[in-house]
Amino acid sequence: MTALNRFTVTLRDPKASIEDKRLALRFVVHIIGDLHQPLHAGGGDDRGGNEFKVTWFGKASNLHSVWDSGMVEQRSLSYSEYAGWLSRSITPEQTIAWTDPTPSVWIRESIALRKTIYPTDTNLSWDYAYQHRGELDDRLKRAGVRIAAYLNQIFDPAGNSPASSRRK
Template sequence: MRKLILPLILLSITSPAFAWGPIGHRVTGAIADRNLSGVARANVQLLLGDEDLAQAATWPDDMKSDPADFWQKQASPWHYVTVREGDAYTSADAPPEGDAMSALARFTATLRDPAASMDDKRLALRFVVHIIGDLHQPLHAGGGNDRGGNDMKVSWFGRSTNLHSVWDSAMIEQRSLSYSELADWLARAITPQQIIAWNVRDPGTWIRESIALRKTIYPTDTSLSWDYAYQHRVELDDRLKRGGIRIAAYLNWVFENPQDQNPSQAQTPRKPARHK
Protein backbone atom coordinates (compact mmCIF):
# COMPACT_ATOMS: atom_id res chain seq x y z
CA MET A 1 0.00 0.00 0.00
CA ARG A 2 1.50 3.27 -1.08
CA LYS A 3 1.97 6.19 1.24
CA LEU A 4 -0.90 8.65 1.12
CA ILE A 5 -0.18 12.35 1.36
CA LEU A 6 -3.11 14.22 2.83
CA PRO A 7 -4.09 17.87 2.88
CA LEU A 8 -2.80 19.61 5.95
CA ILE A 9 -6.31 20.52 6.96
CA LEU A 10 -6.91 16.89 7.91
CA LEU A 11 -4.09 17.14 10.40
CA SER A 12 -5.28 20.31 12.09
CA ILE A 13 -5.61 20.65 15.83
CA THR A 14 -9.39 20.51 15.60
CA SER A 15 -9.36 16.84 14.63
CA PRO A 16 -10.01 14.47 17.57
CA ALA A 17 -8.74 11.40 15.74
CA PHE A 18 -4.99 11.82 15.75
CA ALA A 19 -2.35 11.09 18.34
CA TRP A 20 0.76 13.25 18.38
CA GLY A 21 0.29 15.49 15.36
CA PRO A 22 2.59 14.96 12.39
CA ILE A 23 5.35 17.10 13.90
CA GLY A 24 5.34 15.22 17.19
CA HIS A 25 5.40 11.81 15.53
CA ARG A 26 8.19 12.86 13.17
CA VAL A 27 10.19 14.16 16.13
CA THR A 28 9.98 10.79 17.91
CA GLY A 29 10.90 9.01 14.68
CA ALA A 30 13.87 11.29 14.01
CA ILE A 31 15.20 10.84 17.55
CA ALA A 32 14.77 7.09 17.21
CA ASP A 33 16.66 7.11 13.90
CA ARG A 34 19.70 8.56 15.67
CA ASN A 35 19.72 5.78 18.27
CA LEU A 36 19.27 2.62 16.20
CA SER A 37 21.85 -0.11 16.44
CA GLY A 38 23.61 -1.25 13.30
CA VAL A 39 21.51 -4.41 13.04
CA ALA A 40 18.24 -2.54 13.61
CA ARG A 41 19.18 0.14 11.08
CA ALA A 42 19.94 -2.49 8.45
CA ASN A 43 16.58 -4.16 9.03
CA VAL A 44 14.74 -0.83 8.88
CA GLN A 45 16.44 0.05 5.60
CA LEU A 46 15.66 -3.40 4.23
CA LEU A 47 11.96 -2.79 4.87
CA LEU A 48 11.62 0.94 4.22
CA GLY A 49 14.33 1.71 1.68
CA ASP A 50 14.87 5.47 1.56
CA GLU A 51 11.99 6.14 3.96
CA ASP A 52 13.30 7.01 7.41
CA LEU A 53 11.55 6.58 10.76
CA ALA A 54 10.38 10.19 10.79
CA GLN A 55 8.41 9.49 7.61
CA ALA A 56 7.21 6.09 8.81
CA ALA A 57 5.99 7.52 12.11
CA THR A 58 3.04 9.39 10.58
CA TRP A 59 1.94 6.71 8.12
CA PRO A 60 -0.79 5.03 10.24
CA ASP A 61 -2.39 8.46 10.75
CA ASP A 62 -2.02 9.36 7.08
CA MET A 63 -3.92 6.22 6.15
CA LYS A 64 -6.96 7.09 8.27
CA SER A 65 -8.60 8.62 5.20
CA ASP A 66 -8.46 5.30 3.35
CA PRO A 67 -12.09 4.09 3.16
CA ALA A 68 -11.18 0.41 3.57
CA ASP A 69 -12.69 -1.32 6.60
CA PHE A 70 -9.19 -2.16 7.83
CA TRP A 71 -8.47 1.54 8.39
CA GLN A 72 -11.93 2.79 9.27
CA LYS A 73 -12.94 0.05 11.72
CA GLN A 74 -10.29 -2.50 12.63
CA ALA A 75 -7.21 -0.29 13.01
CA SER A 76 -8.94 2.74 14.50
CA PRO A 77 -8.54 1.73 18.21
CA TRP A 78 -4.88 0.77 17.84
CA HIS A 79 -3.66 4.27 18.75
CA TYR A 80 -4.58 4.34 22.44
CA VAL A 81 -5.32 2.35 25.58
CA THR A 82 -7.97 2.82 28.25
CA VAL A 83 -7.20 2.30 31.93
CA ARG A 84 -10.38 2.91 33.90
CA GLU A 85 -9.11 1.91 37.32
CA GLY A 86 -5.67 2.20 38.87
CA ASP A 87 -2.47 2.88 36.96
CA ALA A 88 -1.70 -0.54 35.50
CA TYR A 89 -2.93 -1.59 32.07
CA THR A 90 -5.16 -4.60 31.63
CA SER A 91 -6.90 -5.71 28.46
CA ALA A 92 -10.34 -5.63 30.09
CA ASP A 93 -11.23 -2.20 28.69
CA ALA A 94 -9.97 -2.86 25.17
CA PRO A 95 -12.56 -2.93 22.36
CA PRO A 96 -13.06 -6.14 20.33
CA GLU A 97 -10.60 -4.90 17.68
CA GLY A 98 -7.88 -4.57 20.32
CA ASP A 99 -5.97 -1.46 21.35
CA ALA A 100 -2.46 -0.03 21.13
CA MET A 101 -1.07 -2.63 23.52
CA SER A 102 -2.47 -5.66 21.74
CA ALA A 103 -1.64 -4.20 18.32
CA LEU A 104 1.96 -3.61 19.40
CA ALA A 105 2.23 -7.26 20.42
CA ARG A 106 0.72 -8.45 17.12
CA PHE A 107 2.94 -6.28 14.95
CA THR A 108 6.02 -7.25 16.94
CA ALA A 109 5.19 -10.89 16.23
CA THR A 110 4.87 -10.06 12.53
CA LEU A 111 8.29 -8.40 12.45
CA ARG A 112 9.79 -11.53 13.98
CA ASP A 113 7.92 -14.00 11.79
CA PRO A 114 10.27 -15.37 9.10
CA ALA A 115 7.23 -16.41 7.07
CA ALA A 116 5.64 -12.93 7.03
CA SER A 117 5.73 -11.08 3.72
CA MET A 118 7.74 -7.91 3.21
CA ASP A 119 4.51 -5.95 2.85
CA ASP A 120 3.19 -7.23 6.18
CA LYS A 121 6.50 -6.51 7.88
CA ARG A 122 6.59 -3.01 6.41
CA LEU A 123 3.09 -2.36 7.74
CA ALA A 124 4.12 -3.78 11.12
CA LEU A 125 7.23 -1.61 11.37
CA ARG A 126 5.32 1.58 10.60
CA PHE A 127 2.71 0.72 13.20
CA VAL A 128 5.27 -0.18 15.87
CA VAL A 129 7.00 3.18 15.43
CA HIS A 130 3.68 5.00 15.53
CA ILE A 131 2.16 3.13 18.47
CA ILE A 132 5.18 3.65 20.71
CA GLY A 133 4.95 7.36 20.02
CA ASP A 134 1.21 7.29 20.78
CA LEU A 135 1.71 5.61 24.14
CA HIS A 136 3.96 8.48 25.23
CA GLN A 137 1.20 11.03 24.67
CA PRO A 138 -0.43 11.23 28.11
CA LEU A 139 -3.98 11.45 26.79
CA HIS A 140 -3.55 8.22 24.83
CA ALA A 141 -3.67 6.40 28.16
CA GLY A 142 -7.13 7.72 28.97
CA GLY A 143 -9.36 6.96 31.92
CA GLY A 144 -12.33 6.08 29.75
CA ASN A 145 -14.46 9.05 30.82
CA ASP A 146 -13.77 11.76 28.24
CA ARG A 147 -12.30 10.07 25.14
CA GLY A 148 -8.75 10.94 26.14
CA GLY A 149 -9.44 14.65 26.63
CA ASN A 150 -11.40 15.04 23.39
CA ASP A 151 -14.50 15.91 25.39
CA MET A 152 -12.59 18.45 27.51
CA LYS A 153 -13.41 21.66 25.64
CA VAL A 154 -10.87 24.45 25.98
CA SER A 155 -9.74 27.53 24.10
CA TRP A 156 -6.16 27.84 22.88
CA PHE A 157 -5.13 31.45 22.44
CA GLY A 158 -8.81 32.21 21.90
CA ARG A 159 -9.48 29.36 19.46
CA SER A 160 -12.02 26.69 20.42
CA THR A 161 -10.51 23.19 20.58
CA ASN A 162 -10.08 20.39 23.11
CA LEU A 163 -7.39 19.28 25.52
CA HIS A 164 -6.41 16.29 23.43
CA SER A 165 -5.66 18.49 20.43
CA VAL A 166 -3.67 20.89 22.59
CA TRP A 167 -1.33 18.05 23.52
CA ASP A 168 -1.32 16.42 20.09
CA SER A 169 -0.36 19.49 18.12
CA ALA A 170 -1.13 22.92 19.50
CA MET A 171 1.67 23.18 22.07
CA ILE A 172 4.15 21.79 19.56
CA GLU A 173 3.07 23.99 16.67
CA GLN A 174 3.00 27.07 18.92
CA ARG A 175 6.80 27.02 18.93
CA SER A 176 6.98 27.53 15.13
CA LEU A 177 9.71 24.94 14.62
CA SER A 178 9.95 22.34 11.88
CA TYR A 179 10.05 18.73 13.02
CA SER A 180 13.74 18.51 12.15
CA GLU A 181 14.57 21.65 14.15
CA LEU A 182 12.65 20.43 17.18
CA ALA A 183 14.10 16.92 16.92
CA ASP A 184 17.61 18.36 16.72
CA TRP A 185 17.06 20.60 19.74
CA LEU A 186 15.62 17.78 21.82
CA ALA A 187 18.15 15.14 20.70
CA ARG A 188 21.08 17.38 21.64
CA ALA A 189 19.58 17.79 25.12
CA ILE A 190 19.37 14.04 25.79
CA THR A 191 22.23 12.91 28.02
CA PRO A 192 23.94 9.50 27.92
CA GLN A 193 22.56 8.89 31.41
CA GLN A 194 19.02 9.48 30.14
CA ILE A 195 19.49 7.14 27.19
CA ILE A 196 20.53 4.40 29.63
CA ALA A 197 17.72 5.16 32.09
CA TRP A 198 15.04 5.36 29.39
CA ASN A 199 16.08 2.10 27.71
CA VAL A 200 12.83 0.51 28.84
CA ARG A 201 11.06 -1.83 26.42
CA ASP A 202 8.04 -2.64 28.58
CA PRO A 203 4.99 -0.74 27.27
CA GLY A 204 3.37 -1.10 30.68
CA THR A 205 6.00 1.29 32.03
CA TRP A 206 5.35 3.82 29.25
CA ILE A 207 1.62 3.68 30.00
CA ARG A 208 2.09 4.18 33.75
CA GLU A 209 4.23 7.24 33.04
CA SER A 210 1.59 8.64 30.70
CA ILE A 211 -1.19 8.05 33.23
CA ALA A 212 0.78 9.80 35.97
CA LEU A 213 1.29 12.83 33.73
CA ARG A 214 -2.28 12.77 32.42
CA LYS A 215 -3.59 13.23 35.95
CA THR A 216 -1.73 16.55 36.26
CA ILE A 217 -2.57 18.28 32.96
CA TYR A 218 -6.30 18.97 33.21
CA PRO A 219 -6.63 22.74 33.71
CA THR A 220 -8.99 24.47 36.12
CA ASP A 221 -9.17 27.45 33.76
CA THR A 222 -10.11 26.32 30.25
CA SER A 223 -8.74 29.47 28.57
CA LEU A 224 -5.25 28.25 27.71
CA SER A 225 -2.35 30.25 26.35
CA TRP A 226 1.21 31.14 27.38
CA ASP A 227 0.89 30.12 31.02
CA TYR A 228 -0.28 26.61 30.21
CA ALA A 229 2.33 26.15 27.48
CA TYR A 230 5.10 27.31 29.81
CA GLN A 231 3.86 25.11 32.66
CA HIS A 232 3.89 21.90 30.59
CA ARG A 233 6.59 22.44 27.96
CA VAL A 234 9.27 20.51 29.85
CA GLU A 235 6.86 17.60 30.35
CA LEU A 236 5.86 17.56 26.69
CA ASP A 237 9.49 17.65 25.57
CA ASP A 238 10.28 14.83 27.99
CA ARG A 239 7.59 12.61 26.49
CA LEU A 240 8.81 13.28 22.95
CA LYS A 241 12.40 12.50 23.93
CA ARG A 242 11.47 9.34 25.80
CA GLY A 243 9.23 8.23 22.95
CA GLY A 244 12.10 8.54 20.48
CA ILE A 245 14.57 6.71 22.69
CA ARG A 246 12.06 3.93 23.38
CA ILE A 247 11.24 3.45 19.68
CA ALA A 248 14.94 2.85 19.07
CA ALA A 249 15.32 0.64 22.15
CA TYR A 250 12.32 -1.46 21.12
CA LEU A 251 13.46 -1.89 17.52
CA ASN A 252 17.01 -2.70 18.65
CA TRP A 253 15.54 -5.41 20.87
CA VAL A 254 13.19 -6.75 18.17
CA PHE A 255 15.85 -7.11 15.52
CA GLU A 256 18.82 -8.10 17.67
CA ASN A 257 17.00 -10.60 19.90
CA PRO A 258 14.35 -12.23 17.70
CA GLN A 259 13.73 -15.09 20.14
CA ASP A 260 13.24 -12.98 23.27
CA GLN A 261 9.88 -13.02 24.98
CA ASN A 262 7.58 -10.07 24.37
CA PRO A 263 7.99 -7.59 27.27
CA SER A 264 4.22 -7.32 27.66
CA GLN A 265 2.22 -10.41 28.55
CA ALA A 266 -1.10 -8.56 28.59
CA GLN A 267 -2.31 -10.41 25.52
CA THR A 268 -0.96 -13.25 23.43
CA PRO A 269 0.40 -11.84 20.18
CA ARG A 270 -1.60 -12.62 17.09
CA LYS A 271 -0.94 -11.75 13.48
CA PRO A 272 -2.99 -8.74 12.34
CA ALA A 273 -5.67 -9.30 9.73
CA ARG A 274 -4.44 -8.63 6.23
CA HIS A 275 -5.24 -5.20 4.89
CA LYS A 276 -6.54 -4.45 1.44
Protein backbone atom coordinates (compact mmCIF):
# COMPACT_ATOMS: atom_id res chain seq x y z
CA MET A 1 0.00 0.00 0.00
CA THR A 2 2.83 2.38 0.84
CA ALA A 3 4.50 1.79 -2.53
CA LEU A 4 1.20 2.18 -4.38
CA ASN A 5 0.61 5.52 -2.67
CA ARG A 6 4.17 6.68 -3.35
CA PHE A 7 3.99 5.80 -7.06
CA THR A 8 0.56 7.43 -7.31
CA VAL A 9 2.03 10.66 -5.95
CA THR A 10 4.78 10.48 -8.59
CA LEU A 11 2.23 10.03 -11.39
CA ARG A 12 0.29 13.08 -10.20
CA ASP A 13 3.38 15.24 -9.73
CA PRO A 14 3.72 17.67 -12.65
CA LYS A 15 7.39 18.14 -11.73
CA ALA A 16 8.27 14.43 -11.84
CA SER A 17 10.48 13.39 -14.75
CA ILE A 18 9.07 11.30 -17.58
CA GLU A 19 11.40 8.46 -16.53
CA ASP A 20 10.07 8.56 -12.96
CA LYS A 21 6.49 8.60 -14.24
CA ARG A 22 7.13 5.63 -16.55
CA LEU A 23 8.56 3.64 -13.68
CA ALA A 24 5.71 4.69 -11.38
CA LEU A 25 3.10 3.65 -13.97
CA ARG A 26 4.69 0.22 -14.36
CA PHE A 27 4.71 -0.29 -10.60
CA VAL A 28 1.12 0.93 -10.13
CA VAL A 29 -0.12 -1.59 -12.70
CA HIS A 30 2.03 -4.36 -11.20
CA ILE A 31 1.02 -3.64 -7.60
CA ILE A 32 -2.70 -3.52 -8.39
CA GLY A 33 -2.39 -6.85 -10.18
CA ASP A 34 -0.50 -8.31 -7.22
CA LEU A 35 -3.16 -7.14 -4.77
CA HIS A 36 -5.68 -9.28 -6.65
CA GLN A 37 -3.55 -12.43 -6.36
CA PRO A 38 -4.80 -13.97 -3.09
CA LEU A 39 -1.37 -15.07 -1.89
CA HIS A 40 -0.08 -11.48 -2.08
CA ALA A 41 -2.61 -10.44 0.56
CA GLY A 42 -0.51 -11.11 3.64
CA GLY A 43 -1.23 -13.53 6.42
CA GLY A 44 0.38 -16.78 7.32
CA ASP A 45 4.03 -17.51 7.76
CA ASP A 46 4.74 -19.22 4.45
CA ARG A 47 5.81 -16.07 2.53
CA GLY A 48 2.61 -15.88 0.52
CA GLY A 49 2.58 -19.55 -0.44
CA ASN A 50 6.24 -19.54 -1.56
CA GLU A 51 7.13 -21.97 1.22
CA PHE A 52 3.99 -24.08 0.74
CA LYS A 53 5.50 -26.82 -1.41
CA VAL A 54 3.33 -28.63 -3.95
CA THR A 55 3.69 -30.61 -7.11
CA TRP A 56 1.98 -29.09 -10.12
CA PHE A 57 1.25 -31.70 -12.76
CA GLY A 58 4.11 -33.80 -11.34
CA LYS A 59 6.71 -31.00 -11.10
CA ALA A 60 7.99 -29.51 -7.85
CA SER A 61 6.59 -26.05 -7.25
CA ASN A 62 4.95 -23.91 -4.59
CA LEU A 63 1.42 -22.62 -4.22
CA HIS A 64 2.43 -19.04 -4.99
CA SER A 65 3.88 -20.04 -8.35
CA VAL A 66 0.78 -22.09 -9.17
CA TRP A 67 -1.37 -18.99 -8.68
CA ASP A 68 1.08 -16.55 -10.30
CA SER A 69 1.65 -18.51 -13.48
CA GLY A 70 0.90 -22.24 -13.29
CA MET A 71 -2.87 -22.03 -13.65
CA VAL A 72 -2.61 -19.32 -16.32
CA GLU A 73 -0.10 -21.28 -18.42
CA GLN A 74 -2.06 -24.49 -17.94
CA ARG A 75 -4.74 -22.97 -20.16
CA SER A 76 -2.35 -23.25 -23.14
CA LEU A 77 -3.36 -19.82 -24.47
CA SER A 78 -1.07 -16.94 -25.25
CA TYR A 79 -1.31 -14.11 -22.74
CA SER A 80 -3.02 -11.93 -25.34
CA GLU A 81 -5.55 -14.68 -26.16
CA TYR A 82 -6.30 -15.20 -22.47
CA ALA A 83 -6.55 -11.45 -21.80
CA GLY A 84 -8.87 -11.05 -24.78
CA TRP A 85 -11.11 -13.87 -23.62
CA LEU A 86 -11.24 -12.44 -20.09
CA SER A 87 -11.97 -8.96 -21.40
CA ARG A 88 -14.82 -10.15 -23.62
CA SER A 89 -16.41 -12.01 -20.70
CA ILE A 90 -16.73 -8.92 -18.47
CA THR A 91 -20.30 -7.61 -18.45
CA PRO A 92 -21.13 -3.90 -18.24
CA GLU A 93 -22.69 -4.59 -14.83
CA GLN A 94 -19.45 -6.15 -13.59
CA THR A 95 -17.45 -3.19 -14.87
CA ILE A 96 -19.65 -0.82 -12.88
CA ALA A 97 -19.59 -3.02 -9.76
CA TRP A 98 -15.81 -3.47 -9.84
CA THR A 99 -14.86 0.12 -10.60
CA ASP A 100 -14.21 1.01 -6.95
CA PRO A 101 -10.57 2.18 -6.98
CA THR A 102 -10.07 1.46 -3.25
CA PRO A 103 -7.16 -0.92 -2.58
CA SER A 104 -8.49 -1.98 0.84
CA VAL A 105 -11.54 -3.49 -0.92
CA TRP A 106 -9.33 -5.51 -3.24
CA ILE A 107 -7.18 -6.72 -0.36
CA ARG A 108 -10.20 -7.86 1.68
CA GLU A 109 -11.42 -9.90 -1.29
CA SER A 110 -7.99 -11.48 -1.75
CA ILE A 111 -7.74 -12.34 1.95
CA ALA A 112 -11.17 -14.03 1.88
CA LEU A 113 -10.13 -16.07 -1.16
CA ARG A 114 -6.68 -16.87 0.23
CA LYS A 115 -8.31 -18.70 3.12
CA THR A 116 -9.93 -21.15 0.66
CA ILE A 117 -7.12 -22.03 -1.74
CA TYR A 118 -4.69 -24.02 0.41
CA PRO A 119 -5.08 -27.67 -0.61
CA THR A 120 -5.01 -30.61 1.77
CA ASP A 121 -3.41 -32.78 -0.93
CA THR A 122 -0.29 -31.07 -2.26
CA ASN A 123 -0.23 -33.12 -5.48
CA LEU A 124 -2.03 -30.62 -7.72
CA SER A 125 -3.26 -31.05 -11.26
CA TRP A 126 -6.59 -30.97 -13.12
CA ASP A 127 -8.86 -31.17 -10.06
CA TYR A 128 -7.21 -28.19 -8.36
CA ALA A 129 -7.03 -26.18 -11.60
CA TYR A 130 -10.70 -26.84 -12.35
CA GLN A 131 -11.78 -26.11 -8.77
CA HIS A 132 -10.11 -22.67 -8.79
CA ARG A 133 -10.40 -21.69 -12.48
CA GLY A 134 -13.41 -19.43 -11.91
CA GLU A 135 -11.76 -17.70 -8.98
CA LEU A 136 -8.57 -17.09 -10.95
CA ASP A 137 -10.50 -15.68 -13.91
CA ASP A 138 -12.56 -13.48 -11.59
CA ARG A 139 -9.48 -12.03 -9.88
CA LEU A 140 -7.81 -11.32 -13.23
CA LYS A 141 -10.92 -9.63 -14.62
CA ARG A 142 -11.40 -7.53 -11.49
CA ALA A 143 -7.74 -6.53 -11.57
CA GLY A 144 -8.04 -5.33 -15.15
CA VAL A 145 -11.14 -3.26 -14.44
CA ARG A 146 -9.62 -1.82 -11.30
CA ILE A 147 -6.31 -0.93 -12.92
CA ALA A 148 -8.32 1.11 -15.41
CA ALA A 149 -10.45 2.68 -12.66
CA TYR A 150 -7.41 3.55 -10.58
CA LEU A 151 -5.60 5.11 -13.53
CA ASN A 152 -8.75 7.05 -14.44
CA GLN A 153 -8.82 8.38 -10.89
CA ILE A 154 -5.16 9.39 -11.07
CA PHE A 155 -5.34 11.07 -14.46
CA ASP A 156 -8.86 12.49 -14.22
CA PRO A 157 -9.50 13.22 -10.54
CA ALA A 158 -12.58 15.31 -11.47
CA GLY A 159 -14.32 12.05 -12.38
CA ASN A 160 -14.92 12.65 -16.07
CA SER A 161 -13.95 9.11 -17.09
CA PRO A 162 -16.46 6.91 -18.98
CA ALA A 163 -16.87 4.58 -15.98
CA SER A 164 -17.64 7.42 -13.57
CA SER A 165 -20.21 8.90 -15.95
CA ARG A 166 -22.03 5.53 -16.04
CA ARG A 167 -22.28 5.58 -12.25
CA LYS A 168 -23.88 9.03 -12.12
